Amino acid sequence: MNSSExxxxxxxxxxxxxxxxxxxxxxxxxxxxxxxEYSLLAGGKRIRPMLLMMTGRSLGASDELxxxxxxxxxxxxxxxxxxxxxxxxDNDDYRRGRLTNHKVYGGAAAILAGDGLLNLAFETMADTVxxxxxxxxxAKAAAAMSYIAACAGxxxxxxxxxxxxxxxxxxxxxxxLTYIEFNxxxxxxxxxxxxxxxxxxAEKPVVDNLELxxxxxxxxxxxxxxxxxxxxxxxxxxxxxxSDSKSAKSTFVSLYGLENAKKQVESLTKEALxxxxxxxxxxxQKVRDLxxxxxxxxx
Ligand code: GRG
Numbered sequence: 175m176n177s178s179e180x181x182x183x184x185x186x187x188x189x190x191x192x193x194x195x196x197x198x199x200x201x202x203x204x205x206x207x208x209x210x211e212y213s214l215l216a217g218g219k220r221i222r223p224m225l226l227m228m229t230g231r232s233l234g235a236s237d238e239l240x241x242x243x244x245x246x247x248x249x250x251x252x253x254x255x256x257x258x259x260x261x262x263x264d265n266d267d268y269r270r271g272r273l274t275n276h277k278v279y280g281g282a283a284a285i286l287a288g289d290g291l292l293n294l295a296f297e298t299m300a301d302t303v304x305x306x307x308x309x310x311x312x313a314k315a316a317a318a319m320s321y322i323a324a325c326a327g328x329x330x331x332x333x334x335x336x337x338x339x340x341x342x343x344x345x346x347x348x349x350x351l352t353y354i355e356f357n358x359x360x361x362x363x364x365x366x367x368x369x370x371x372x373x374x375x376a377e378k379p380v381v382d383n384l385e386l387x388x389x390x391x392x393x394x395x396x397x398x399x400x401x402x403x404x405x406x407x408x409x410x411x412x413x414x415x416x417s418d419s420k421s422a423k424s425t426f427v428s429l430y431g432l433e434n435a436k437k438q439v440e441s442l443t444k445e446a447l448x449x450x451x452x453x454x455x456x457x458x459q460k461v462r463d464l465x466x467x468x469x470x471x472x473x
Contacts, residue, residue: 180460181224181460184224184227184228185220185224187237187241188220188223188224188227188241188244188245188248189215189220191241191244191245192214192215192245192248192249193215195245195249195294195298196210196211196214196215196294205279205283206283206286206287206290207290208279209275209278209279209283209284209286209287209290210287210290210291210294212272212275212278212279212287213252213255213256213269213270213275213287213291214248214249214252214291216269216270216271216272217270217271218248218251218252218270219471219473220248221363221366221464221468222244222247222248222251222362222363222365222366223244223245223247223248223366224244224464225363225366225367225370225388225461225464225465226240226243226244226247226365226366226367226369226370226373227240227241227244227370228370228457228460228461228464229366229367229369229370229371229374229384229453229457229461230369230370230371230373230374231370231457232370232374232453232454232455232457232458232460232461233370233371233374233375233376233380233453233454234374234375235314235370235373235374235375239302239306239311239314239315239373240370240373242298242299242301242302243298243299243302243315243318243319243322243369243370243373245295245298246294246295246296246298246299246322247295247322247362247365247366247369249291249292249294249295249298250291250292250295250322250326250362250365251362252291253287253288253289253291253292253295254288254326254331254335254362255269255270256274256275256276256284256287256288256291257284257285257288258335259274259275259276259284260276260281260284260285261276261281263335263339275287275288296319296323299315299318299319299322300319302315302319303315303316303319310375314372314373314374314375315373317372318369318372318373321365321368321369321372322365322369325361325362325364325365326361326362326365330357330361331357331358331361331362333357334353334354334355334356334357334358334359334361335357335358337350337353337354337357338354338358341354341424342422342423343422344424345424346424346429347429348429350424351424351425351426351429352393355392355393355396355426356389356392356393358396359392359393359395359396359399360388360389360390360391360392360393360395360396361392362392363388363389363391363392363395364385364388364389364392366388367384367385367387367388367391367461368381368384368385368388370384371384380452380453383449383450383452384449384450384453386449387445387446387447387449387450387465388446390442390443390445390446390449391442391443391446391465391468393442394438394439394442394443394446394468394469395468396426397426397427397430397435397438397439397442398439398468398469398470398471400425400426400427400428400435401427401432401435401436401439402471402472402473403425403427404427404432406472406473426438439469440469443465443466443468443469446465447462447465447466450462450465
């Protein structure tokens, strides 16, 4: 199997699993589930669940244990995008190549769809923890859930989001911007890569290297996002470009300049990759390939 076949098969498996988990319940809840499904199945790149699966596989975890966590992480990521797009936050009209959730279903349903996805993510992880028959697996699953919660929560992604909201229309310095983006963007990549390693029961030095690598990957990812905001189009990005300059936001491009920002993406990616050197097998190479590909992504 070549590399792109492997990626396609894993991607399809994830899509099927996500579809299964978003099957709606009662007729009265129809709008809620439709709104949740609208954003979850809108064809995101699935970077976080792919990284969780590949890292966990490389270190010997089973798909059965990894898959629910991969799906939960994508649900958390999707909720964050729905809420980020709301008029009270970034007020965006397009996401994943289609109208944003609130543009289609209205603000109240979009808030609830985000809440629904977040809760479904934790239900999915908690069910998986409680289903484990072997105590070691139960402990690994509980530790992964706790770490993912911390990354997504008020000391992680949400901390980054409030700092971002509060810094609008103010020029940030590099350390403030790095704090915001590390929390907003790196944290869920850390949840993916360290989460996969924790589920595999990997040794501490391996887990620590993955966490560090994911942190750098997230910053490179965010700088690339800022570059695409300048260089991309609605067609290539699936959302409006130039939104940052319209909202007078400080970005890595506005602080570093475009060329230096590109150099930063390169050097952070190099550092992230060197921390992944020891990741074993073909699956380890997949993780390195994916991290490397993010540095020249076009959407
Ligand atoms: C609302 C609590 C809360 C948090 C929102 C993630 C986030 C925090 C805001 C998104 C703002 C943004 C565009 C950040 C840039 C990095 C990023 C997370 C981009 C979107 O992720 P991709 O490119 O998206 O992986 P897809 O759609 O492919 O999944």
